[in-house]
Amino acid sequence: xxxxxxxxxxxDALRCLPGVGPRSAQRMAYHLxxxxxxxxxxxxxxxxxxxxxxxxxxxxxxxxxxAVCGLCSSPRRDxxxxxxxxxxxxxLMMEQAQCYQGxxxxxMGVLSPLDGIGPKEIHLDRLVKRAADGVVREVILATNFTVxxxxxAHYVGELLRQRGLKVTRIARGLPVxxxxxxxxxxxxxxxxxxxxxx
Amino acid sequence: xxxxxxxxxxxDALRCLPGVGPRSAQRMAYHLxxxxxxxxxxxxxxxxxxxxxxxxxxxxxxxxxxAVCGLCSSPRRDxxxxxxxxxxxxxLMMEQAQCYQGxxxxxMGVLSPLDGIGPKEIHLDRLVKRAADGVVREVILATNFTVxxxxxAHYVGELLRQRGLKVTRIARGLPVxxxxxxxxxxxxxxxxxxxxxx
Numbered sequence: 001x002x003x004x005x006x007x008x009x010x011x012d013a014l015r016c017l018p019g020v021g022p023r024s025a026q027r028m029a030y031h032l033x034x035x036x037x038x039x040x041x042x043x044x045x046x047x048x049x050x051x052x053x054x055x056x057x058x059x060x061x062x063x064x065x066x067a068v069c070g071l072c073s074s075p076r077r078d079x080x081x082x083x084x085x086x087x088x089x090x091x092l093m094m095e096q097a098q099c100y101q102g103x104x105x106x107x108m109g110v111l112s113p114l115d116g117i118g119p120k121e122i123h124l125d126r127l128v129k130r131a132a133d134g135v136v137r138e139v140i141l142a143t144n145f146t147v148x149x150x151x152x153a154h155y156v157g158e159l160l161r162q163r164g165l166k167v168t169r170i171a172r173g174l175p176v177x178x179x180x181x182x183x184x185x186x187x188x189x190x191x192x193x194x195x196x197x198x
Numbered sequence: 199x200x201x202x203x204x205x206x207x208x209x210d211a212l213r214c215l216p217g218v219g220p221r222s223a224q225r226m227a228y229h230l231x232x233x234x235x236x237x238x239x240x241x242x243x244x245x246x247x248x249x250x251x252x253x254x255x256x257x258x259x260x261x262x263x264x265a266v267c268g269l270c271s272s273p274r275r276d277x278x279x280x281x282x283x284x285x286x287x288x289x290l291m292m293e294q295a296q297c298y299q300g301x302x303x304x305x306m307g308v309l310s311p312l313d314g315i316g317p318k319e320i321h322l323d324r325l326v327k328r329a330a331d332g333v334v335r336e337v338i339l340a341t342n343f344t345v346x347x348x349x350x351a352h353y354v355g356e357l358l359r360q361r362g363l364k365v366t367r368i369a370r371g372l373p374v375x376x377x378x379x380x381x382x383x384x385x386x387x388x389x390x391x392x393x394x395x396x
Contacts, residue, residue: 003290004263006244006251013244016237017215018229019222027379030287031216032245033252033261034306039214040245046204046211047242050227051235053204063231065202089228092201108232181225 007033059130061123062088062106071095071104078102080137084127084156086110086144090180094142099189102140105130110148111155122152124159131160138166140195144179145172168195205231257328259321260286260304269293269302276300278335282325282354284308284342288378292340297387300338303328308346309353320350322357329358336364338393342377343370366393 003011007029014025032040056062057069064070071077081102085091091104107122119125131139139160143149157167171194180188201209205227212223230238254260255267262268269275279300283289289302305320317323329337337358341347355365369392378386 003286004252004261004267006248006263007261010244010248013237013241016230016234016241017226024217026287026290028215029248030285032214033248034285036214037249039211040249043211043214044242044245044249046208047230047238047245050204050208050231051238051242054202054231063202063205065204069202087228087232088201089224092224 056108060091060104060106061108061126062091062104076101079135081140082131082136082138083140083142084153085142085180086149086152087181090142090144093180093183093185093188094192097185097188097192099185099192100140103136107143107152110143110146110152112148119155124156127156128159128163131165132163136165138168140192141167141169142180142192146177146179170195254306258289258302258304259306259324260289260302274299277333279338280329280334280336281338281340283340283378284347284350285379288340288342291378291381291383291386292390295383295386295390297383297390298338301334305341305350308341308344309350310346317353317357322354325354326357326361329363330361334363336366338390339365339367340378340390344375344377368393 010032011022011025011029014020014028015022020028053065054063055065057064057067057072059068059072062069062071078101081100082105083094083100083102084105084107085094086107086109088106091106094100094104105127107124107127109117109122111117111119111122130136141153141157143153143156153169157169160167170191172191208230209220209223209227212218212226213220218226251263252261253263255262255265255270257266257270260267260269276299279298280303281292281298281300282303282305283292284305284307286304289304292298292302303325305325307315307320309315309317309320328334339351339355341351341354351367355367358365368389370389
């Protein structure tokens with residue numbers, strides 16, 4: 001005897017969430033139906049809304065609902081600094097650390113030739129154009145200290161220095177192999193303060 | 199600087215899932231947007247479908263898409279046995295243990311006077327009517343071995359015995375304080391085999 005098919009579908013669909021296996025998905029589905037149907041309806045609506053509304057900011061490439069996001073169009077940010085991060089989640093971590101007042105560029109990935117991710121896939125053409133706007137004076141590379149993140153930082157650093165830009169790398173204050181998303185604000189702030197020219 | 203509001207809403211909405219805190223919700227939202235937009239769309243649709251289609255079976259009170267579920271209308275089940283469980287997840291566990299060929303009644307809860315959950319809230323009027331159909335010869339109480347589950351089994355047992363029905367309780371093969379949803383099939387099967395009259 002199986003569960004109704006729309007319940008089976010829901011359990012199956014919940015498995016798209018990271019870290020959710022068949023057992024957790026089952027528990028989640030029953031929890032939603034039994035104890036939080038308004039929450040389930042809100043989640044369905046929020047998913048649909050987010051998929052419909054969220055696009056990439058033309059300037060920083062992060063998630064935004066407008067063509068140019070609030071951060072990029074803020075007059076309070078220091079437009080001479082441009083920080084390159086891998087993902088929007090990394091950008092958010094930088095903001096939460098409250099250690100940086102400049103602007104950002106989000107690669108939406110890292111160089112990974114084996115996975116077919118080259119310079120074009122991480123929008124390096126757009127980054128080069130963005131960094132050469134005449135206002136940016138320093139580009140801070142804040143990709144992860146993983147093998148791919150380091151390789152990407154090296155490649156991007158070369159690319160931008162050839163164009164006469166000052167390029168720095170956040171300090172290796174993060175543990176080797178560590179990722180921005182999982183580090184505490186203090187460590188991240190220190191790494192920004194100790195950035196070094198490459 | 200905050201994330202776009204529809205992204206904030208999504209992160210917030212994901213917290214309705216059991217065991218998902220602010221940090222996991224954030225990671226889930228970014229994961230969906232960055233790596234699994236089709237999965238997110240499927241999840242939104244599955245939630246909407248499940249909320250729209252799933253109702254309670256008129257006979258067993260479990261989740262169903264039809265007025266009477268497939269299990270209740272199956273000619274292959276033994277209609278002389280009726281097993282009382284707390285939740286549809288418990289029913290599913292019983293089925294997965296493949297130890298029982300009778301029918302079910304799902305209380306959708308347990309007696310809990312402090313939370314305002316009395317006999318009416320767990321549909322005991324419907325259970326009594328269901329058990330008195332003239333076909334049912336034994337009611338097996340398979341509520342959890344928690345304080346509330348035991349109290350509910352006791353109360354339901356009294357109620358049905360007054361009406362001349364044979365009432366049994368699954369054996370305390372489950373660990374004390376344990377819940378059906380988290381036990382292995384073997385233990386559950388043994389508990390059903392060793393059920394005793396109350």
